[in-house]
Amino acid sequence: MSLLTEPVGVSHFLVVGAVMFVTGAICMATKRNALGVLMGIELVLNGANINFVAFGSKYLREESLGLDGQLIALFVIVLAAAEAAVALAIALSFYNNHATIDVDQADELKG
Amino acid sequence: MLNAINWHSFLFLLFGGMSCFFALGVLLSSNVVRMAFYLIVSLTATAGLFFLAGAKFVGAMQIMIYVGGTLVLLIFGVMLTAQAAFVSMKTKSSDWVLASIVGASLFALLFVAVVSVEDWRVPREDQSALTVTEGESATLLGWSLIGIRVDKEEQPDPQLQSGMSGYLLPFEIISIHLLVVLIGAAFLARTKTIVFHGSAPARVFSMSYSDIYFSWNGRAPREIFWLHGVIVLKAIYILAAAIDWFLIPNDFPLLTAENGANGLGWLTVIVALLLIYPAIVIRIKRWHDRDKRGLWVLLPFIPVIGVIWEIVELGFLRGTVGTNRFGEDPLQ
Numbered sequence: 001m002s003l004l005t006e007p008v009g010v011s012h013f014l015v016v017g018a019v020m021f022v023t024g025a026i027c028m029a030t031k032r033n034a035l036g037v038l039m040g041i042e043l044v045l046n047g048a049n050i051n052f053v054a055f056g057s058k059y060l061r062e063e064s065l066g067l068d069g070q071l072i073a074l075f076v077i078v079l080a081a082a083e084a085a086v087a088l089a090i091a092l093s094f095y096n097n098h099a100t101i102d103v104d105q106a107d108e109l110k111g
Numbered sequence: 112m113l114n115a116i117n118w119h120s121f122l123f124l125l126f127g128g129m130s131c132f133f134a135l136g137v138l139l140s141s142n143v144v145r146m147a148f149y150l151i152v153s154l155t156a157t158a159g160l161f162f163l164a165g166a167k168f169v170g171a172m173q174i175m176i177y178v179g180g181t182l183v184l185l186i187f188g189v190m191l192t193a194q195a196a197f198v199s200m201k202t203k204s205s206d207w208v209l210a211s212i213v214g215a216s217l218f219a220l221l222f223v224a225v226v227s228v229e230d231w232r233v234p235r236e237d238q239s240a241l242t243v244t245e246g247e248s249a250t251l252l253g254w255s256l257i258g259i260r261v262d263k264e265e266q267p268d269p270q271l272q273s274g275m276s277g278y279l280l281p282f283e284i285i286s287i288h289l290l291v292v293l294i295g296a297a298f299l300a301r302t303k304t305i306v307f308h309g310s311a312p313a314r315v316f317s318m319s320y321s322d323i324y325f326s327w328n329g330r331a332p333r334e335i336f337w338l339h340g341v342i343v344l345k346a347i348y349i350l351a352a353a354i355d356w357f358l359i360p361n362d363f364p365l366l367t368a369e370n371g372a373n374g375l376g377w378l379t380v381i382v383a384l385l386l387i388y389p390a391i392v393i394r395i396k397r398w399h400d401r402d403k404r405g406l407w408v409l410l411p412f413i414p415v416i417g418v419i420w421e422i423v424e425l426g427f428l429r430g431t432v433g434t435n436r437f438g439e440d441p442l443q
């Protein structure tokens with residue numbers, strides 16, 4: 001009940017960020033579909049973004065990062081968009097050449 | 112009972128729970144279509160968390176760029192590759208065991224670190240006294256992206272004052288980065304050749320973009336000359352001049368020195384210089400099509416007559432019928 005009546009602090013946001021980060025990391029490690037790996041990366045970036053925004057929030061902490069947190073979060077969003085575009089292009093190119101999207105099949109560079 | 116509820120915390124629990132729950136859904140589902148849907152819900156709930164933390168602009172961007180752009184892209188990727196065999200791919204159970212051990216220990220580490228700092232755990236005491244206007248950050252963000260930190264102009268330490276210059280440089284770098292990345296992505300995902308239907312329906316003429324714009328070997332039909340040599344190159348030049356004229360103000364302090372007042376700014380000059388090479392190689396291929404050597408590109412240096420001659424011969428006259436010394440007839 002205390003979570004409902006007490007105001008939230010930075011820690012609460014950080015826990016959500018940690019859950020998303022860990023979920024994304026496991027996604028990247030276990031998914032066999034290249035697009036699943038990509039989704040894991042998006043989750044990781046979002047988990048980090050929650051931390052930046054939480055540390056930059058005036059509502060949660062008196063001595064906050066201020067605008068810097070929000071600006072970094074914006075940069076991360078743009079980087080994520082760029083990364084998704086390139087990764088998707090690579091995945092599609094791989095799919096066109098190999099007729100599969102399974103990352104385990106992409107082992108041509110094995111020594 | 113209802114009065115005791117802190118609605119900020121309630122909404123935080125709602126959005127935070129949704130974020131975590133659907134993130135776990137992405138992880139545990141093996142169907143890629145469902146994973147994409149769960150990811151959309153999770154990231155939208157994250158935008159709700161941003162709003163709750165007072166970052167309205169970032170929250171709006173999260174919805175617009177992430178949910179509206181990146182995820183639509185991902186869903187297109189899912190649709191383009193959704194063959195029956197790849198919709199649902201199971202992970203080996205040994206992978207699951209290993210990944211959950213690593214993940215659980217990573218989460219335990221993060222969790223302990225997060226809750227052990229007193230300053231992070233204790234909420235701001237006067238939180239209820241804060242007004243909505245405290246979160247008005249869109250204007251401040253805009254200022255700092257063009258290099259002015261309105262929120263931190265009173266920096267007493269002169270050593271740190273130079274660090275208050277805002278984010279103009281990172282903003283420029285990330286803009287160029289995004290442009291380069293998108294061009295690269297379009298190049299990677301492109302279809303390999305473009306196809307023209309010539310006069311003979313049996314044979315299909317094709318020429319890759321790199322052949323058209325960068326190679327001076329072979330022959331090119333009139334279509335290439337008009338479409339690529341004239342329309343595309345002129346359009347790029349006009350676009351550059353328009354950007355120079357309308358988007359780069361002449362009194363912008365960083366650019367005043369180079370930017371001429373007549374609209375022929377530095378961007379136009381650079382683009383014009385870059386366009387010379389493709390313009391020349393397209394003309395060379397067209398001269399080859401007329402069974403003449405590439406040196407004929409120098410023809411426009413003859414005043415008036417040279418230019419008219421070039422337009423008539425390259426733009427309107429058909430190349431030699433059949434194979435000539437420069438290659439096969441592109442129209443047969």
